[in-house]
Amino acid sequence: MRTVVLEDIPALARGAAVLGTGGGGDPYIGALLAEATIREHGPISLAAVDDLDDDSVVLPVAMMGAPTVMVEKVPTIDQVSAAVETLAGYLGKKPTHIACIEAGGVNSTIPFVAAAQLGLPLVDGDFMGRAFPELQMVIPSLYGIRATPMTIMDEKGNRGVLDTISNRWAETLARSATIDMGCSAIISLYAMDGEEARKSYVPGTLSACIDIGAAIQAAQKEHRDPVQAVVAAVGGRKLFAGKITDLERKTETGFARGIVTIAGFGGREGTVMRLYIQNEILIAEIDGATEVTTPDLIMALDIETGEPITTENLRYGARIAVIASPADARWHTEEGIALVGPRYFGYDTDPVRV
Amino acid sequence: MRTVVLEDIPALARGAAVLGTGGGGDPYIGALLAEATIREHGPISLAAVDDLDDDSVVLPVAMMGAPTVMVEKVPTIDQVSAAVETLAGYLGKKPTHIACIEAGGVNSTIPFVAAAQLGLPLVDGDFMGRAFPELQMVIPSLYGIRATPMTIMDEKGNRGVLDTISNRWAETLARSATIDMGCSAIISLYAMDGEEARKSYVPGTLSACIDIGAAIQAAQKEHRDPVQAVVAAVGGRKLFAGKITDLERKTETGFARGIVTIAGFGGREGTVMRLYIQNEILIAEIDGATEVTTPDLIMALDIETGEPITTENLRYGARIAVIASPADARWHTEEGIALVGPRYFGYDTDPVRV
Known part of the structure; x- marks a missing residue:
């Protein structure tokens, strides 16, 4: 099990922004949030996807919206954990792991905020191996895993729980709510057990992000x-x-x-x-x-x-x-x-x- | 306690459409739904607002959307009771009464469907004494009573729970969801106890609707x-x-x-x-x-x-x-x-x- 310390965050945010293929939000904003919570709560344990027990309760968390807006409207730490806690409450389950939906500046670091606040390990993986713009665009959709029940929270305190007939419908309804909420919101969705996570995750994404970010830093330092x-x-x-x-x-x-x-x-x-x-x-x-x-x-x-x-x-x-x-x-x-x-x-x- | 029998429904729907001031949907569609459920489940008891116990759990139910669309997209009986049951589940409370939000062709008869399906009495009153187009436009808003938690359901099986910081925000988020759902949806909201209901209801609305409708029928029959x-x-x-x-x-x-x-x-x-x-x-x-x-x-x-x-x-x-x-x-x-x-x-x- 790898542990992510404060000093890893700049590399993580950089590497996540690389795999984010231009999306996923500004890595510096994501890094600031993750650093603030690690400073308060200590390092975060990464759990390898293959090590998840069948009965793990994995709750992913992410930001939804236009990255152009995220630059100006930074999510709050409470907003992030409230999205996860509201979903846990709706499911009536206690989460064992927090997880990422996509690689991307904000969406690889937001889950660190929830993991730190809730004292839970973070799954070392994501659902895409990159970033995509719509909720249903994740590998779990290919396995018939449902996005909902999902939660959506804004920074003002409005919250919603959606339970839809398809992952595309989750995208439609959550997108409208996100627009109403000012074009950015925190969401928690694709809650799953360890068995589902093992088959539908892209393993090692967070470690890969740190390694990519570290490679950039090393090349800069060594003038390669x-x-x-x-x-x-x-x-x-x-x-x-x-x-x-x-x-x-x-x-x-x-x-x-x-x-x-x-x-x-x-x-x-x-x-x-x-x-x-x-x-x-x-x-x-x-x-x-x-x-x-x-x-x-x-x-x-x-x-x-x-x-x-x-x-x-x-x-x-x-x-x-x-x-x-x-x-x-x-x-x-x-x-x-x-x-x-x-x-x-x-x-x-x-x-x-x- | 008044009982509403099958034969009262045409008068009720007519009278509700009068107080609906042009809104609230087509009375004949509302009447058809209410008649179908009364035929299956028997007459509905109306509970006077003043007779509600403090610890009553009153769950109102309504249709949201453009009446022009309701004409073509009739709600299903299951959709109506699912909205109420989803709200009861989210609140963790067992409803004692179903209620109306507004007077209007569909919105005075939809609650009969839920009352019949769930075997509960219906409160003889509403929140407006007429119909208004937006969710926050109810007398409970004047008493600081919250619209949320509320549920929203479409006929396809999509559902949402909203919990907002104001009744205006409930309107905003539910309106967008309603539009996504094809411009009509069933909602359950303004859940309240008997004390809140006694102070914020317009009493006697359903009886008044039946009386108005009966007056029209009588005048037609007697050529007045x-x-x-x-x-x-x-x-x-x-x-x-x-x-x-x-x-x-x-x-x-x-x-x-x-x-x-x-x-x-x-x-x-x-x-x-x-x-x-x-x-x-x-x-x-x-x-x-x-x-x-x-x-x-x-x-x-x-x-x-x-x-x-x-x-x-x-x-x-x-x-x-x-x-x-x-x-x-x-x-x-x-x-x-x-x-x-x-x-x-x-x-x-x-x-x-x-």
């Missing part, structure tokens, strides 16, 4: 190419390097959507990359040809520092590297592609793997 | 003027008679909104009445001058039969009488006007009483 360090750590490849020359961005129906245009350099002069975003980076196109698509991971990094850039922090003129890595194999099944492939998001292209 | 019979039964006055010459109507943000223009006859030739609607008829204007406004009751009746016409059933060319009657005195307090006065609905006029 930090982008190559990330490529090696995620087992991916570099797609492109260039300067952002155009950003179309809008926050609509509770999501941050956009298209980013990047003019190539470093031997790719005259070449243009476009990234298509819905909270996460979903498609990378080079000169109009699809290069890589969801479900594989497409990540934007600062070309000098290797730091992951969340979509809301992409800026005109920024010099970035775009890298990609393979998704969990279960996302490449027919059911996986139906749930998170490019066509679900309205892009008229077959999936292209890295 | 049925409009005058309604005026006498509600203690109001006739404002206008004429033919509908224009209807502007739209269903937006979950409400049925509209403006109805009526050309006068019977000595009022050349005179024009306009009715302003948001589910209910809220303002009556004659030749541009405000004649009566919310919170007083404004009702549209078929001029030949005296039958109440719900706003979704107002038709071009229809010959109608418009009558008005005074609202419960608590609606005319400063707090009452703030909650349901014309300015709340966006009309730039002070309240005008009948």
